[in-house]
Amino acid sequence: MTGLEGALYPWRFRLVLALLALMVGAISWRIIDLHVIDHDFLQAHGDARSMRHIPIPAHRGLITDRNGEPLAVSTPVITLWANGKELAKARDQWPTLAAALGQEPKGFTQRLEQASEREFMYLVRGLTPEQGEQVLALKVPGVYSLEEFRRFYPAGEVAAHVIGFTDVDDRGREGVELAFDEWLAGVAGKRQVLKDRRGRLIKDVQVSQNAKAGKTLALSIDLRLQYLAHRELRNALIENGAKAGSLVMIDVKTGEVLAMVNQPTYNPNNRRNLQPAAMRNRAMIDVFEPGSTVKPLSMSAALKTGRWKPTDQVEVWPGSLQIGRYTIKDVSKTQGRVLDLTGILINSSNVGMSKVAFDIGGEAIHDLMSNVGFGQDTGLGFPGERVGTLPSHREWRQAETATLSYGYGLSVTAIQLAHAYATLANNGKVLPLSMTRVDNKPEGAQVLPEDVAKTMQGMLQQVIEAPRGVFRAQVPGYHVSGKSGTARKASVGTKGYTANAYRSMFAGFAPSSNPRIAMVVVIDEPSKAGYFGGLVSAPVFSKVMAGSLRLMNITPDNLPPPVDPNAVQPQTADAGGSKGGRI
Template identity: 50%
Template sequence: MSDDIRSGVTPRRPPPLAPMGGVRYGVMMTLVLVGLMLLVGRIVDLHVFDRPFLQGQGDARTLRTDTIPAHRGMITDRHGEPLAISTPVVTLWANPQDLPADDIQRLMLARALGQELDALNERIARYAEREFMYLRRRMTPEAAQQVLELRIPGVHAREEYKRYYPAGEVTSQLLGVTNIDDIGQEGLELAYQAHLAGVPGKRRVLKDRRGRLVRDLALLQEAQPGGDLTLALDQRLQYMAYRELKAAVAEHDADGGIVVMLDAQRGEVLAMANQPSYNPNNRAGLDPQGLRNRAIVDVFEPGSVVKPLAMAAIMESGQFDKDTVVDTSPGWMRIDRFTIKDVRNYGELSLAGILEKSSNIGMSKLVLQLDDPLVPEVYRRLGFDQAPGTGFPGESGGSLPAPVRWSSSQWAALSYGYGLSVSALQLASAYTAIANDGVRMPPSLLRLPEPPVGNSAIDPDVAHDLLRIMEESVQPGTGGRRAGVPGYRVAGKTGTVRKTSATGYEKDAYRSLFVGIAPVSEPRIITVVMIDHPRGDDYYGGAVAAPVFSRVAGNALRLLDVPPDAREPES
């Protein structure tokens, strides 16, 4: 019993709650009913009258349009051998916001990707506010599948293609490369990007909220593969030319070198080798010097290898014939303020003798007697001072100064290969006129469906005479004797030219050259060899470049199954 009861005091009860006023109650119930009616009305509206909107919102969260990668076109040699192909690869990407924070799963992912855990965590943190990041690009399908089998949330795959070059460094400067997105960046990959690149396709897919594929719904647009490209190149000749060039550059401790081989009748490029080179399949530690296709992009003073071309202008002038004799004594001469020299005093020389001995004095005396500037005119007809027209990125047209107020020394220098610049490809193309009855064939990097129409550059009779004279220049006892090919008649010209720098001609730096035609009876190939700055006692074209021509041309003639045409020695 409580103390209040025992004391006789009645306890006080709390006052009763005041009842809600009728007006206020009615307002509250009205608001609740109106809210319910609005909610029901919106539900009915979405499900009956505005159903497409609701369906669209749901589809936006589940339906996706995926891109189907297009296969890049293949590049092949003239016989269909692959030089550049695209192989399927897988790129892994992730939504950083969906990646688990669990250290164990992160460690498993890093190991499967071949990465360090700290590096992976750092990248994830850097992309934490975004919904996309690459985990690793261009993985083999097998390696990517091992990562996907871990079933780590937020990790996704995308199919792509990677360019592969079976010939590696042998054809790298000519073909060029593509970037990580399979877009051409150098060489023919860049020049024919629009042709080689395909058109990606599209497909409608259903994915869950984590971006995982649930169902493939429809193909919206088929992927269109890129077009193939067939080069004039013969892979057999290319391998052989590159091997011989690389060996020669190493043997002479040279800075680099070039070999260009053309089909004499069609102008097609059968081989184009450069040193230094690089492996396009593994560009780690790439030396930028190896990227340039020196045969097309680089130009240089050609030296004595243009003397037969200058001689064509001299013979066409009508002022001289092949029996003309020039006195080159005493082996040097002063023109303006310059001294021109021969290797020694050759005395009286015929036109053939001037080419055979490579006499600067003989060429200078002949050119200075010409009434008109025929030498630069013939040079231009032969393709100098104009781009070859191959479409190769950065191809150079060289330079040929206009004959305005030229001094006598400049006219003379032009006849023996100084004062102008050409590329190796331009040189080879110019020599097609000598091999092809005076008609120059424009060079082509692509295999031609039909024989091209050439340009008449020099008189046919002059071309025949020059071919015979150049054949005598590679006989035993001449400076070009090492260019001979057993079993075949060869015509050619050596050249040794001093290199230039920002301050003028370098003292002990040369380029060694040889340009040859084989076989003489029915010319099939024209080959240019240039060795850049050979070091050592041998630096003359006849000692350095001519032997490379002999090996390259000899192997090429046998690979092309060209019958020997050498005269049988008299018994």
């Protein structure tokens, strides 16, 4: 029956044979195509299953001070990782591995058991190359290594708040490391390798992309001045039993930040027991009422109007002034009935400053404070930087005008206050601040007439050198200009001020004849000898300024006149003992 059907329908048989022939031909052609003509296809898929790209870590950029001294460097380290499935087969070697890694055996065993089904887990990161080689020499199955870089900070706690630090993945997390992360971070490269199905390295094929190192960053900080400021601020906190402190130093001519230190501080190379409070860059984060340190700005606003001259006098008797329910008081009770404008600064008279402010109005003072940077970002780009507050009113009442004139009702940071004094010292020209080294002097904006700024420089020199001046801020061999300030600390969470809690401040610049350095010292809650800025902060200013002027080779402007060897010397008693001679 079957043979009869085949004879009756021969076309079916031929059709089947033809189809089979086409199928064999198609398969044969595909084999030839893949192996001879289009062999890259199979090669690509084969490589995809065995070819891998291992990242080549990039060297993070070097951070130096203005003179090339290293502040942050990257050193090569070894990171050990493991394939949990492979390591599970070598359980008998776990105690040896734990001992080599310096880890507690029980906890290490539990960790490996939890990761027994994973193909990747970190064992330890950041070993020195020598330590990593010692562990790898044990040849424990499933233990592999990666090359990485770890950040090291030669200056340690001295520059911690400025430099910041990186995390375990070498990404910036604080300070300059975070603010300039894109500049410092390099671009990782790629290495092409062959691995077997278990992920073991068979062959290092080639470097497909070279790693690109990060760029070097030269800061404006002078490490010598940074060490000096750090030491003196730390000693001041110990001597005065203070809670915290900040010091900022600015180059008057360029706007560069030469030093910025805070206490308490921390060691970025060892952050195991790091306290969050120690990480605060208080010079840029903590805001406070600046108190009497802003009186020179208020007085400059008065001089700018042309309505006042330094010799003009104001009655300050009896040392208090009633404005509604608000009473303005002077600390000093022996300043006299009448003071000129310089005397108001020397005696830090709130009453005298308020009366001058009433005459020119609060808006004039507000505008000048705004022009020197209060209530604004400094432009340094630091993470967490605060701008403070500078109140503005449609109608300035007497109470608001008075409090603003002598430093209450507004808040600033130490860096803003230092910037304002640098502007006074730079003859009224405000320069942009810079945390990186400035090679070309920037253009500034004239926010205060030059003659007014120079007049204020002389008045602030008298604040230091007058008989009732802040003598503790004097610097041997130099004329110094500045103003002390003391402000009560606002309470946190409630209105008003905290009892017996003060900030002691001093702001100034030197040399007075040609200012080069502006500096602000803020000490938080001194608790021993006293709390006035002239008593607590002025000595720190004096010591740091004296050392800084010498280190920067700035010519003294207050040396005693040279002795003429030809001049007639006063007669003294001779060896024979002349009668009537006096020594």
